Amino acid sequence: GAGVSQSPRYKVTKRGQDVALRCDPISGHVSLYWYRQALGQGPEFLTYFNYEAQQDKSGLPNDRFSAERPEGSISTLTIQRTEQRDSAMYRCASSIGGRGDTIYFGEGSWLTVV
Amino acid sequence: ELKVEQNPLFLSMQEEKNYTIYCNYSTTSDRLYWYRQDPGKSLESLFVLLSNGAVKQEGRLMASLDTKARLSTLHITAAVHDLSATYFCAGGGSEKLVFGKGTKLTVNP
Numbered sequence: 001g002a003g004v005s006q007s008p009r010y011k012v013t014k015r016g017q018d019v020a021l022r023c024d025p026i027s028g029h030v031s032l033y034w035y036r037q038a039l040g041q042g043p044e045f046l047t048y049f050n051y052e053a054q055q056d057k058s059g060l061p062n063d064r065f066s067a068e069r070p071e072g073s074i075s076t077l078t079i080q081r082t083e084q085r086d087s088a089m090y091r092c093a094s095s096i097g098g099r100g101d102t103i104y105f106g107e108g109s110w111l112t113v114v
Numbered sequence: 115e116l117k118v119e120q121n122p123l124f125l126s127m128q129e130e131k132n133y134t135i136y137c138n139y140s141t142t143s144d145r146l147y148w149y150r151q152d153p154g155k156s157l158e159s160l161f162v163l164l165s166n167g168a169v170k171q172e173g174r175l176m177a178s179l180d181t182k183a184r185l186s187t188l189h190i191t192a193a194v195h196d197l198s199a200t201y202f203c204a205g206g207g208s209e210k211l212v213f214g215k216g217t218k219l220t221v222n223p
Contacts, residue, residue, distance in 0.1 A: 031209065042118075042202050042213030043157070056210055091156070100145050100164045103211070105157040 002026075004106030006092050012112045013082055021077045021109045023092030029104075030097030032075050034067055037089045037108070046090075049075060050097065082113045116141050118205055120214035127193045127221050135201055135217045137186040143205030146179050146186045151200045151216070160188075160201075193221045 005024040013019050025032050035043035045059040051072040069075040079086055091108040095101040117140040127133050145164050149157040161170045163179035170177050176189045200218045204211040
């Protein structure tokens with residue numbers, strides 16, 4: 001596609017349910033990132049993939065959060081047993097893969113846990 | 115751990131005036147990004163600065179990087195209303211980018 005595509009755009013879930021957020025990066029982009037952005041704040045790093053390999057997951061808040069990119073393209077961020085504090089905008093981004101390349105962000109998935 | 119500080123956090127400007135947003139970072143960062151975000155929208159890449167002394171310009175916006183001072187600036191020349199947005203800088207020594215809190219810019223007639 002022309003840009004980074006994320007789905008669903010909006011998700012309301014009950015506390016304790018699992019949610020899966022999907023990211024389809026720009027075609028051919030090797031690097032894929034997940035960030036979380038709270039209202040009025042800058043994005044906060046969660047995890048990063050190079051092809052299918054998860055290179056850095058240091059930003060995942062706890063073990064309820066996981067991410068995968070099994071074929072080096074589409075990625076899924078899964079949050080198990082959601083809590084209200086998980087409510088935020090989750091943004092995916094991708095880049096061609098070289099240091100200093102432009103990193104393109106998607107429109108985000110807005111998660112509300114009730 | 116890298117920390118990125120932007121100032122000011124809020125900036126109200128008059129049209130046709132010039133102003134500068136500052137981005138300080140705490141440890142070595144081998145690249146510095148500037149993004150623009152409109153309300154309810156995604157982040158739009160403005161500039162990527164990779165080396166000391168790098169300067170890039172696009173329209174009324176000019177960004178520069180001083181790695182020795184650990185400082186990047188975003189200079190706005192002759193502001194116009196459609197520059198109203200939140201501007202973020204971000205740096206990192208690895209693939210993990212650390213963002214500042216953003217500068218909310220409002221350009222008034």
